[in-house]
Amino acid sequence: MESKTRPAVIGLVALWLVVFGVLPILLLLGASVLTQDPAHFVRLPLSLDAYRQLLEPAYLQVMLRSLKLALITVALCLLVGYPFAWFTARLPAGWKTTILVLLMIPFWTNSLVRTYAIRTLLGTQGLLNKALLALGVIDAPLQLIYTDLAVVLGLFYLMLPFMILPLYANLDKFDYRLVEAGRDLGAGFARIFVKIVWPLSLPGVFAGCILVFVPTMGLFYVATLLGGARQLLVGNLIQQQFLNARNWPAGSATSVVLILLMALMLAAYRLLLRRAATARGPQ
Amino acid sequence: MGADSLLDIDGLGKAYGNNLVLDDFTLSVGHGEFVTLLGPSGCGKTTLLRLVAGFETPDRGRITLDGADLIPLPPEKRQVNTVFQSYALFPHMTVFENVAFGLRLKGVAGDELGRRVATVLGDVRMDGFAQRYPHQLSGGQQQRVAVARAVVNRPRVLLLDEPLSALDARLRREMQGELKRLQRDLDMTFILVTHDQEEALSMSDRVVVMEGGRIAQSGTPREVYEEPSSLYVARFIGDINLFPGTVRDRLDEKHLRLDIFGQTVVAETRRPFLPGQAINLLLRPEDLRLGEGAAKVAPSFGGSIVERSYRGSTLDTTIRLDDGPVLKACEFFDEDDPDFDYRVGERVQVSWVKGWEVVLADGE
Numbered sequence: 001m002e003s004k005t006r007p008a009v010i011g012l013v014a015l016w017l018v019v020f021g022v023l024p025i026l027l028l029l030g031a032s033v034l035t036q037d038p039a040h041f042v043r044l045p046l047s048l049d050a051y052r053q054l055l056e057p058a059y060l061q062v063m064l065r066s067l068k069l070a071l072i073t074v075a076l077c078l079l080v081g082y083p084f085a086w087f088t089a090r091l092p093a094g095w096k097t098t099i100l101v102l103l104m105i106p107f108w109t110n111s112l113v114r115t116y117a118i119r120t121l122l123g124t125q126g127l128l129n130k131a132l133l134a135l136g137v138i139d140a141p142l143q144l145i146y147t148d149l150a151v152v153l154g155l156f157y158l159m160l161p162f163m164i165l166p167l168y169a170n171l172d173k174f175d176y177r178l179v180e181a182g183r184d185l186g187a188g189f190a191r192i193f194v195k196i197v198w199p200l201s202l203p204g205v206f207a208g209c210i211l212v213f214v215p216t217m218g219l220f221y222v223a224t225l226l227g228g229a230r231q232l233l234v235g236n237l238i239q240q241q242f243l244n245a246r247n248w249p250a251g252s253a254t255s256v257v258l259i260l261l262m263a264l265m266l267a268a269y270r271l272l273l274r275r276a277a278t279a280r281g282p283q
Numbered sequence: 284m285g286a287d288s289l290l291d292i293d294g295l296g297k298a299y300g301n302n303l304v305l306d307d308f309t310l311s312v313g314h315g316e317f318v319t320l321l322g323p324s325g326c327g328k329t330t331l332l333r334l335v336a337g338f339e340t341p342d343r344g345r346i347t348l349d350g351a352d353l354i355p356l357p358p359e360k361r362q363v364n365t366v367f368q369s370y371a372l373f374p375h376m377t378v379f380e381n382v383a384f385g386l387r388l389k390g391v392a393g394d395e396l397g398r399r400v401a402t403v404l405g406d407v408r409m410d411g412f413a414q415r416y417p418h419q420l421s422g423g424q425q426q427r428v429a430v431a432r433a434v435v436n437r438p439r440v441l442l443l444d445e446p447l448s449a450l451d452a453r454l455r456r457e458m459q460g461e462l463k464r465l466q467r468d469l470d471m472t473f474i475l476v477t478h479d480q481e482e483a484l485s486m487s488d489r490v491v492v493m494e495g496g497r498i499a500q501s502g503t504p505r506e507v508y509e510e511p512s513s514l515y516v517a518r519f520i521g522d523i524n525l526f527p528g529t530v531r532d533r534l535d536e537k538h539l540r541l542d543i544f545g546q547t548v549v550a551e552t553r554r555p556f557l558p559g560q561a562i563n564l565l566l567r568p569e570d571l572r573l574g575e576g577a578a579k580v581a582p583s584f585g586g587s588i589v590e591r592s593y594r595g596s597t598l599d600t601t602i603r604l605d606d607g608p609v610l611k612a613c614e615f616f617d618e619d620d621p622d623f624d625y626r627v628g629e630r631v632q633v634s635w636v637k638g639w640e641v642v643l644a645d646g647e
Contacts, residue, residue: 175369175371177367177369177371178371178373180338180358180365180367180371181365181367181371181372181373182373182384183337183338183357183358183359184336184358184359184363184364184365184433185359185364185384185385185388185432185433185436186359186360186385186388186389186436187359187384187388188359191388195373195384196373199375200374200375276375
């Protein structure tokens with residue numbers, strides 16, 4: 001029985017991955033080295049023009065800007081998510097579940113809808129401005145929407161759980177007796193954090209950072225809805241290249257670069273995990 | 284509170300909600316002393332250790348080290364180190380880094396750091412393991428590193444929380460000897476917590492038997508074993524046989540006449556008793572002597588063998604007395620005595636070595 005189901009299940013999963021994972025990436029790779037054609041999207045001959053185009057200052061600027069916003073989002077998520085995950089992990093079991101469920105509930109709503117919700121909060125006539133005006137804190141509405149701040153806030157809000165969950169999974173396993181051992185040996189809380197808690201939580205930190213960083217680069221609708229036309233991210237670039245400019249090679253090349261970037265980070269993460277495992281043994 | 288005492292615990296009380304864990308606990312520990320807190324789980328022994336280490340705050344009472352109040356100090360400021368039950372070694376640090384952790388915090392660096400870590404690793408026979416990680420060590424080796432990590436800081440008092448409980452029996456006995464040797468060599472004060480009576484007896488200068496957050500008895504291993512002050516202590520430390528009876532009268536300062544199962548028994552005790560008082564006569568399994576046939580010495584009680592088990596150097600026998608109680612006897616094996624071994628069901632006469640008995644008032 002098992003000898004038949006096993007290859008069947010594995011085969012099904014493999015087929016799924018090939019059709020919806022490997023094949024699209026190969027198509028993307030192929031399209032990225034072809035020439036743009038207004039009628040048929042792409043045509044021969046092979047060309048590296050799309051990649052050459054990516055090196056132009058305008059594109060590099062978008063790349064750097066995306067990178068900057070993504071890194072700020074990651075840093076913000078880490079700054080807020082780490083203490084949150086730490087204290088949640090130290091709560092009694094019942095409270096932990098409650099907090100984690102509360103964290104998950106927003107996921108039941110589509111993130112596009114939630115991004116619109118942020119618009120109604122941050123808009124010139126939005127809830128926040130109205131409240132501040134009513135309280136007399138400000139005289140004229142603040143320009144919140146269509147700023148970098150709005151984009152970062154939106155990304156932060158959407159991505160925070162992706163930081164908290166892997167961090168929580170890591171910190172929940174943390175042996176609190178190590179903190180007592182550190183104090184017993186004369187270390188204060190700051191030193192214990194730097195020398196013991198932080199290094200042991202690095203796998204969780206990296207997992208959280210990658211989970212936040214990777215989608216952040218591609219969440220084009222957040223930049224569109226909260227940042228307006230000026231806030232171009234890599235995700236927007238790809239969207240525009242495919243849909244507006246009809247330049248499939250360029251869109252594909254941008255995607256390929258993004259995929260390579262992610263692959264690189266995942267490889268670094270694996271390396272870190274392996275090094276941690278050889279030093280510390282299986283946890 | 285002796286003038287030469289190092290650690291003084293005075294009237295310490297601690298409760299978790301309605302659960303009183305320590306109740307008016309008072310104990311003085313002298314410099315260089317090896318004190319063991321012995322008791323079942325929940326008797327407050329680990330809480331006491333955590334109070335001295337600073338991980339818990341007492342509800343009332345005082346703890347002083349060298350006469351200075353310890354209670355306001357956080358754990359990191361106390362000249363006290365702990366060997367944790369789980370060892371709590373830092374998994375991401377090598378043995379060297381683990382042991383160096385406390386020294387670095389004190390500003391020790393360079394050659395001196397290397398020298399002191401190497402010395403203490405030598406003391407616990409772990410030289411050559413400095414670059415290993417904790418997961419690459421056996422349980423016993425991890426235990427040694429945990430001890431090294433604590434003693435390298437030269438604490439005034441070293442606290443050991445069931446340090447050997449995770450080791451197998453053979454290794455445990457070996458480590459008992461090593462800890463005792465280390466304590467003597469370093470001339471350090473050790474307070475050890477355990478529920479293992481053998482551990483307590485073999486290592487300590489003084490055993491403090493705890494019951495429900497209080498001291499049941501405190502004394503040398505010999506005192507608590509041979510002269511238990513209560514049935515609780517007697518039962519907790521080793522096996523015990525009970526002969527219930529009543530006091531008839533006192534013969535002299537040292538001797539008491541008792542009625543036990545219709546026989547008159549003269550027992551040695553200096554404790555005060557009233558005629559007619561209900562008592563228990565306590566005898567350790569090794570105090571009992573078994574003989575075949577008719578009684579040769581008095582007092583002696585008839586019974587039959589229920590069970591016997593050969594333990595190598597000793598022979599353990601269970602006997603049911605005709606008068607009711609079931610006794611355990613433990614005799615050294617004598618190859619020259621053909622009558623030594625018994626069959627189950629065989630009749631025997633039970634007596635004991637005169638003067639080895641302990642008399643306790645019933646209910647004590």
